[in-house]
Amino acid sequence: xxxxxxxxxxxxxxxxxxxxxxxxxxxxxxxxxxxxxxxxxxxxxxxxxxxxxxxxxxxxxxxxxxxxxxxxxxxxxxxxxxxxxxxxxxxxxxxxxxxxxxxxxxxxxxxxxxxx
Amino acid sequence: xxxxxxxxxxxxxxxxxxxxxxxxxxxxxxxxxxxxxxxxxxxxxxxxxxxxxxxxxxxxxxxxxxxxxxxxxxxxxxxxxxxxxxxxxxxxxxxxxxxxxxxxxxxxxx
Numbered sequence: 500x501x502x503x504x505x506x507x508x509x510x511x512x513x514x515x516x517x518x519x520x521x522x523x524x525x526x527x528x529x530x531x532x533x534x535x536x537x538x539x540x541x542x543x544x545x546x547x548x549x550x551x552x553x554x555x556x557x558x559x560x561x562x563x564x565x566x567x568x569x570x571x572x573x574x575x576x577x578x579x580x581x582x583x584x585x586x587x588x589x590x591x592x593x594x595x596x597x598x599x600x601x602x603x604x605x606x607x608x609x610x611x612x613x614x615x
Numbered sequence: 616x617x618x619x620x621x622x623x624x625x626x627x628x629x630x631x632x633x634x635x636x637x638x639x640x641x642x643x644x645x646x647x648x649x650x651x652x653x654x655x656x657x658x659x660x661x662x663x664x665x666x667x668x669x670x671x672x673x674x675x676x677x678x679x680x681x682x683x684x685x686x687x688x689x690x691x692x693x694x695x696x697x698x699x700x701x702x703x704x705x706x707x708x709x710x711x712x713x714x715x716x717x718x719x720x721x722x723x724x725x
Contacts (some may be wrong), residue, residue: 503657539717540701540703540718541716542703542715544712547712555711589658597707597710597712598707599710599715600663600665600710601665602663603660604649604658605660606658607657608656609655609656
């Protein structure tokens with residue numbers, strides 16, 4: 500199936516741990532993103548990569564580090580996890596440099612991170 | 616402060632009813648997109664509106680972009696349980712980055 504797939508679907512971990520979330524897209528898209536959705540369902544962009552190059556880096560703690568080994572993969576590593584990091588993290592991709600008049604983001608199904 | 620305010624936050628209606636949800640901003644956007652998100656899934660694009668005053672129809676869904684390109688509405692005719700979900704609008708100035716609203720959670724009861 501053509502899609503954006505991210506793993507794991509659920510992640511429960513203790514404060515202070517380091518964890519990674521992986522994302523892969525087989526749509527041939529050039530641009531990939533990480534979004535964070537909080538408990539109020541507000542989706543906020545964290546990072547954007549275009550052909551492995553960092554394009555958007557929003558005000559995100561530097562405990563969050565994205566890595567794009569190739570244009571089909573964008574992983575998110577989080578160091579020293581805090582309670583406030585609990586959220587659903589979505590990976591997404593889009594054609595060209597970003598959504599356009601005729602196409603939008605294709606989102607993965609999300610990773611629910613719970614920090615205890 | 617969010618760029619895009621969506622209303623209502625929650626809407627629970629009976630199957631067959633009509634409804635309208637709104638997406639408002641004080642900013643002028645070059646484009647607005649609407650997404651639907653079902654529980655446990657990522658948002659799925661429904662439509663993109665680009666021109667002020669533009670109206671687009673997708674079966675029972677009608678989307679309108681305000682003349683001043685600051686707001687948009689989504690009207691659903693004869694809602695069905697399959698329409699249940701979180702409806703998100705997202706606006707952009709230059710297609711480089713989209714800003715999402717916090718959504719309207721719709722529940723259509725059979």
